[in-house]
Amino acid sequence: MRPLTVLDVTLRDGGQAPGYVFSREAKIRLARLLVDSGVRRIEAGVPCMGREEQEDIRAVKEACPTALVSTWNRARRSDIESACDCGADLAHICMPVSDLHIRKKLGMEPEEALDGYLECAARARARGLAVSAGFEDASRADAGFMLRLARALTTEGVCRIRISDTVGVLTPLRTTALVRLLVPVVPELEIHAHNDLGMAEANSLCAVMAGAGCVNTTLSGIGERAGNCGLSRFARLAARSGLFALDVDENDAARAEREAAPLLRRDNGIFKAKLRGLRCALPVAGGKWNTHRSTL
Amino acid sequence: MITDVTLACLRKCGRTAEPSQAARWRDLLRYIGVDKIEDLPDPGACTPVYCESAADCDPAELAALHGQSRPTDEFGGDLPYAPPRNLLRLFGLDDALLREDFRNFQARLRQSGLPLEPAFGNTFGCATALGLTWLTEGGEHLVCSFAGIGNLAPLEEIITALHLFEAREFPGLYLLPRARDLFTRLGGALCVPIGETKAVIGPLLFAVESGVHVDGLLKDAALYEAFAPELVGAARHILLGAHSGRSSVRLCCAAAGLPCGEGQDAELARAVRALSRERGRCLRGDEFFALYKQVCRESDASADSA
Numbered sequence: 001m002r003p004l005t006v007l008d009v010t011l012r013d014g015g016q017a018p019g020y021v022f023s024r025e026a027k028i029r030l031a032r033l034l035v036d037s038g039v040r041r042i043e044a045g046v047p048c049m050g051r052e053e054q055e056d057i058r059a060v061k062e063a064c065p066t067a068l069v070s071t072w073n074r075a076r077r078s079d080i081e082s083a084c085d086c087g088a089d090l091a092h093i094c095m096p097v098s099d100l101h102i103r104k105k106l107g108m109e110p111e112e113a114l115d116g117y118l119e120c121a122a123r124a125r126a127r128g129l130a131v132s133a134g135f136e137d138a139s140r141a142d143a144g145f146m147l148r149l150a151r152a153l154t155t156e157g158v159c160r161i162r163i164s165d166t167v168g169v170l171t172p173l174r175t176t177a178l179v180r181l182l183v184p185v186v187p188e189l190e191i192h193a194h195n196d197l198g199m200a201e202a203n204s205l206c207a208v209m210a211g212a213g214c215v216n217t218t219l220s221g222i223g224e225r226a227g228n229c230g231l232s233r234f235a236r237l238a239a240r241s242g243l244f245a246l247d248v249d250e251n252d253a254a255r256a257e258r259e260a261a262p263l264l265r266r267d268n269g270i271f272k273a274k275l276r277g278l279r280c281a282l283p284v285a286g287g288k289w290n291t292h293r294s295t296l
Numbered sequence: 297m298i299t300d301v302t303l304a305c306l307r308k309c310g311r312t313a314e315p316s317q318a319a320r321w322r323d324l325l326r327y328i329g330v331d332k333i334e335d336l337p338d339p340g341a342c343t344p345v346y347c348e349s350a351a352d353c354d355p356a357e358l359a360a361l362h363g364q365s366r367p368t369d370e371f372g373g374d375l376p377y378a379p380p381r382n383l384l385r386l387f388g389l390d391d392a393l394l395r396e397d398f399r400n401f402q403a404r405l406r407q408s409g410l411p412l413e414p415a416f417g418n419t420f421g422c423a424t425a426l427g428l429t430w431l432t433e434g435g436e437h438l439v440c441s442f443a444g445i446g447n448l449a450p451l452e453e454i455i456t457a458l459h460l461f462e463a464r465e466f467p468g469l470y471l472l473p474r475a476r477d478l479f480t481r482l483g484g485a486l487c488v489p490i491g492e493t494k495a496v497i498g499p500l501l502f503a504v505e506s507g508v509h510v511d512g513l514l515k516d517a518a519l520y521e522a523f524a525p526e527l528v529g530a531a532r533h534i535l536l537g538a539h540s541g542r543s544s545v546r547l548c549c550a551a552a553g554l555p556c557g558e559g560q561d562a563e564l565a566r567a568v569r570a571l572s573r574e575r576g577r578c579l580r581g582d583e584f585f586a587l588y589k590q591v592c593r594e595s596d597a598s599a600d601s602a
Contacts, residue, residue, distance in 0.1 A: 015538075015539070016505065016506040016509075016539045017493075017505070018500070018503040018504060018505035018533075018535045018537060018578060019500075019503075019505070019535070019537070019577065019578055021537060021538040021572055021573055021575075021576045021577060021578075023573070023576065049539070049569075050566070050569070052573070074508075100516070100518060100519060101512075101519060104515050104516040104518075104519060105512050105515055105516070105519055137519075166520065167520060167521060167522035168495075168522055169460070169461075169522045171425070171428055171429070171432070171457070171461065172393070172398075172425045172428075172429055173399070173429060173432070173433075195495055196495055196496075196522050197424065197453050197456060197457045197460075197495055197496070197522070198421075198424040198450055198453040198495040198496075199424050199425045199428075199453075201420070201421045201422065202393055202421065202422040202424070202425030202426075203425070205393060205394070205422070206393075206425075209396055224504075224506070224509065224520075225493060225501055225502065225521075226493050226494065226495040226496075226498065226501055227493060233420075233421055236420065237394065237420055237421075237422075240391065240394055240420065241394040241395075242394075243394075243396065266492070
């Protein structure tokens with residue numbers, strides 16, 4: 001059986017889903033539950049959000065010294081500086097790779113972006129950080145660009161590449177093809193799947209079958225929009241396939257999710273009020289004022 | 297051809313729809329573009345077979361069950377034979393994706409020449425992936441149910457994926473929220489609860505809070521959405537919470553007609569994050585308004601003193 005590792009992103013991707021707010025105590029409790037269930041890699045937060053978040057990450061690392069605690073960062077100098085200040089073991093740098101993201105979000109040309117990513121990875125390495133790179137929106141990106149970037153990052157000493165299905169449009173067949181493309185040129189490949197079409201776990205399984213060595217999960221599958229690959233659901237799949245030695249036992253993962261349930265309550269504030277039909281007298285505080293219909 | 301068996305699954309859960317409601321369900325799904333809406337299984341149209349595991353599924357055995365094997369005389373000669381024309385509805389196969397060769401397995405089934413209509417089981421959460429692969433690789437028929445009731449592939453996920461990837465048009469996808477509401481009224485949500493962020497039909501699927509995502513959505517909604525919310529009759533919601541950034545704050549101020557200058561937005565975003573963390577939830581409108589007044593008063597006062 002092939003060894004397989006889970007990297008849990010509950011504290012980062014799970015926590016940034018609308019309605020979830022984790023206090024420091026909650027983050028530490030969740031991290032401990034994850035470690036107790038066998039998870040060895042935890043993405044603990046986004047240092048550029050500020051001092052408090054950095055302190056949260058430090059507290060998580062102190063509470064779980066055996067876990068490999070990583071941070072999520074944009075490919076910016078300021079983010080890398082923030083990542084150095086929070087005691088994490090590894091800095092994950094998000095690198096948009098689709099034309100859409102590079103041009104519309106970053107306002108750059110692909111070549112310019114590629115140079116910037118490499119410079120950023122080199123800077124982080126020079127600051128003594130272990131670095132992993134995340135190919136944001138990999139499911140809609142040009143394969144040639146990803147291959148070039150993956151090769152260059154590997155030369156730069158990046159220890160892992162993450163394929164992020166940012167909008168959840170991968171299918172089992174496309175996942176398999178994408179992983180097979182990148183596996184030969186990177187030290188370790190990681191899959192980050194979203195559940196927009198109900199295929200997060202299936203795509204993650206197809207990715208590891210095609211050669212990925214690490215799977216991103218969240219407790220109960222919480223995350224942006226329809227969520228991420230669920231920890232216990234994936235542990236169950238991996239166990240039943242009989243093909244992988246996952247570092248998390250399916251029963252331990254299920255127990256961690258049960259115990260974490262009270263901490264994973266979602267409170268959307270305004271929506272609760274709206275659903276109850278409440279309206280506030282203040283001119284800007286009606287049920288709809290911060291609910292924007294899609295005419296952005 | 298997509299067959300919806302939601303009404304039959306509801307009946308199995310003890311939630312038999314009134315004839316008028318069943319008619320509404322059929323009309324709604326027909327508008328959406330579903331090919332066949334089945335109320336009661338027609339034994340003349342399909343033969344049900346259950347294969348618990350893909351490992352036990354042998355096309356030769358299926359052919360024998362379906363009467364596809366050519367009868368022979370005592371000397372091995374062919375006897376007159378008319379193959380059955382009804383579909384072979386194949387339930388189960390929940391674990392098909394757990395096989396490394398699941399694609400070959402499906403190909404063998406298709407190449408068997410049997411008129412198969414799989415109803416993939418969803419015990420491992422893989423029925424959508426199995427169903428989509430089956431259809432995209434050349435399978436003709438698939439059985440689904442709304443929200444996956446009856447442990448089948450969720451209809452809404454299959455048809456949305458086909459619409460997006462296979463240029464198969466479902467003109468009434470925008471009616472999915474109405475289907476969700478009718479499904480709830482029929483008691484389906486008691487059998488299969490529909491979460492706030494259930495794929496495709498969750499009422500809060502398109503809610504966004506994090507600063508990075510809101511900033512991206514303002515630049516181009518396609519950055520963080522696989523499809524426009526309107527496609528599935530949904531709406532985008534932007535919330536203010538512990539992960540909100542300047543873009544969210546500026547957007548909310550603009551929506552409320554409040555001026556928000558450079559510097560103020562960063563300060564306001566910090567205040568929003570702090571209050572959200574303190575309250576442990578997203579902010580309500582009145583809370584944001586109070587924060588806005590407080591931040592603006594402070595920045596005006598500091599400007600006056602300068």
